[in-house]
Amino acid sequence: MKDVYILAIESSCDETSASIVKNGCEEIGTVVLSQMDTHANYGGVVPEIASRMHIENITLVLDELLIKSKLTMDDITAFAVTYGPGLIGSLLVGLEAAKTLSYVYNKPLIPVHHIAGHIYANNLVKKMQFPLIALVVSGGHTELVYMKEDYSFEKIGGTLDDAVGEAYDKVARVLGLPYPGGPEIDKIAGLGNDSYQLPLPLNDDTYNFSFSGIKSAVINLVHNEKQRGNEIRVNDLALSFQNRVVSILTKKTLKALRQYNVNNLIVAGGVAANKYLRSSLEKMCQENNINLVIPDLKYCTDNATMIAASAYYAYKLGRRADLTLNAKAVDELK
Amino acid sequence: MKSLFIDTSSKNLIIAVLDNGHLLSIFNETLASDMSSKALPIIQQLLDQNALVPNDIDVIYVVNGPGSFTGIRVGLAIAKVYAFAVKKKLVPISSLEVLASSVEGLTAPIIDARHECIYGAVYDEDLNLVEEEKYMNQKTFLDICQKYDVTFVSNDNFDSIKTVYPQVNIEKIVKKHQFDSGINPHSLVPNYLKLTEAEEKLRSKHD
Numbered sequence: 001m002k003d004v005y006i007l008a009i010e011s012s013c014d015e016t017s018a019s020i021v022k023n024g025c026e027e028i029g030t031v032v033l034s035q036m037d038t039h040a041n042y043g044g045v046v047p048e049i050a051s052r053m054h055i056e057n058i059t060l061v062l063d064e065l066l067i068k069s070k071l072t073m074d075d076i077t078a079f080a081v082t083y084g085p086g087l088i089g090s091l092l093v094g095l096e097a098a099k100t101l102s103y104v105y106n107k108p109l110i111p112v113h114h115i116a117g118h119i120y121a122n123n124l125v126k127k128m129q130f131p132l133i134a135l136v137v138s139g140g141h142t143e144l145v146y147m148k149e150d151y152s153f154e155k156i157g158g159t160l161d162d163a164v165g166e167a168y169d170k171v172a173r174v175l176g177l178p179y180p181g182g183p184e185i186d187k188i189a190g191l192g193n194d195s196y197q198l199p200l201p202l203n204d205d206t207y208n209f210s211f212s213g214i215k216s217a218v219i220n221l222v223h224n225e226k227q228r229g230n231e232i233r234v235n236d237l238a239l240s241f242q243n244r245v246v247s248i249l250t251k252k253t254l255k256a257l258r259q260y261n262v263n264n265l266i267v268a269g270g271v272a273a274n275k276y277l278r279s280s281l282e283k284m285c286q287e288n289n290i291n292l293v294i295p296d297l298k299y300c301t302d303n304a305t306m307i308a309a310s311a312y313y314a315y316k317l318g319r320r321a322d323l324t325l326n327a328k329a330v331d332e333l334k
Numbered sequence: 335m336k337s338l339f340i341d342t343s344s345k346n347l348i349i350a351v352l353d354n355g356h357l358l359s360i361f362n363e364t365l366a367s368d369m370s371s372k373a374l375p376i377i378q379q380l381l382d383q384n385a386l387v388p389n390d391i392d393v394i395y396v397v398n399g400p401g402s403f404t405g406i407r408v409g410l411a412i413a414k415v416y417a418f419a420v421k422k423k424l425v426p427i428s429s430l431e432v433l434a435s436s437v438e439g440l441t442a443p444i445i446d447a448r449h450e451c452i453y454g455a456v457y458d459e460d461l462n463l464v465e466e467e468k469y470m471n472q473k474t475f476l477d478i479c480q481k482y483d484v485t486f487v488s489n490d491n492f493d494s495i496k497t498v499y500p501q502v503n504i505e506k507i508v509k510k511h512q513f514d515s516g517i518n519p520h521s522l523v524p525n526y527l528k529l530t531e532a533e534e535k536l537r538s539k540h541d
Contacts, residue, residue, distance in 0.1 A: 048530040048531075055410055062418065099374050100374065104420060
């Protein structure tokens with residue numbers, strides 16, 4: 001079969017990224033322009049500023065990609081783009097760019113769901129083995145997905161409120177840590193003792209998660225201790241919070257693996273970079289004879305490489321979009 | 335010499351195809367919603383009607399603001415990537431100038447910017463700027479306009495300003511800009527005339 005080169009664009013949040021991937025698994029070149037330093041001034045992503053930076057950078061990113069990968073548009077088989085979920089204004093810039101490329105070069109356009117991208121980042125590490133359970137953990141998502149084969153997504157559980165990364169960022173802010181807070185908590189938790197009593201969030205029989213309760217518990221605890229004039233043991237609180245969160249994620253993931261009789265686990269999304277979560281899942285998988293794949297750190301955060309990798313399978317299945325494709329802030333994985 | 339004109343800066347989507355400055359086809363309609371799902375299909379439709387392919391276009395004129403932030407970016411993403419891809423000339427046009435092309439004589443085009451504010455300017459008969467484009471309070475703008483005998487043009491309705499509905503003249507705009515040198519697609523950015531709220535807050539905190 002002829003080699004398939006897919007050029008993908010990802011702009012769903014605060015990274016403007018473009019990438020070319022060969023046959024769904026071989027990264028030819030990737031450019032990621034992160035806006036994190038700008039948004040750090042505001043303590044979080046400001047949607048309108050993110051959109052403004054995407055439109056300033058979109059052609060620069062494409063230009064750099066072509067130079068870096070030593071390819072021309074003639075070498076490209078198809079274009080792909082994240083159509084959702086994400087910030088509408090941000091998504092639209094990448095979407096219009098990809099649609100324009102598809103029109104100007106008269107090549108197919110493949111719509112990719114952002115989470116399908118995160119999941120298929122694993123193919124860049126090791127060919128995914130089916131059936132599998134995917135644990136998707138990021139600033140916007142916390143989901144357990146069952147896949148019996150390529151591009152078959154059955155969501156078996158998700159968060160009822162905050163995404164796990166969102167809870168990390170909010171707790172970090174209350175603890176006075178710089179944005180983005182997740183990596184900071186992970187860092188200082190290593191220096192602490194688990195000395196604060198916090199509840200295990202939504203410890204029930206479902207595959208769903210809820211992190212707003214434990215987030216509020218931390219906020220209230222900090223507030224009350226401050227009122228009493230007590231010092232907060234920041235490192236301890238970070239560890240106590242992290243232990244509960246990682247523990248429930250691990251517990252429900254194991255339950256899903258057992259229930260669905262699956263031996264393959266993949267992890268996806270920005271929070272997959274969390275060291276505690278990685279080691280907790282590694283331990284659980286070792287004890288239960290589960291094959292675990294976690295993408296390299298560079299593929300955990302938002303990037304277009306994973307979108308191009310995912311698009312390859314959508315392309316083979318004949319999934320196409322036309323120029324009327326619109327961005328979707330919210331959309332089920334299917 | 336074929337050119338493509340793109341204006342996605344308001345609820346009115348305007349796409350036009352011209353040959354040596356003469357209109358071949360134009361789409362100019364108020365959209366209920368979804369600038370994104372309409373703009374490129376209309377471009378394709380107009381090019382198809384004239385048996386043109388994307389590479390046949392020599393110049394792209396694109397409206398880069400002021401107006402709807404999201405709307406402007408839809409047109410700009412298309413125009414920037416299009417021009418970058420086919421390596422053709424790219425010329426930015428002001429949305430206020432597009433409105434000003436509607437009428438003869440001195441014109442004051444205005445766009446509602448909410449909270450009693452507008453984007454406005456004053457143009458002469460030949461689309462030269464007489465008063466710079468600005469984001470300002472309605473009343474401030476009316477004071478500025480007092481010394482001129484202007485016609486107010488707008489797509490929007492205002493309580494205190496009597497406006498005429500635009501009948502844009504794309505040929506007039508393209509003629510005015512036919513010798514513009516064009517801009518590198520990488521350098522073309524929206525002309526919002528206004529900071530984001532977050533930036534304004536951060537700035538006032540530092541002042």
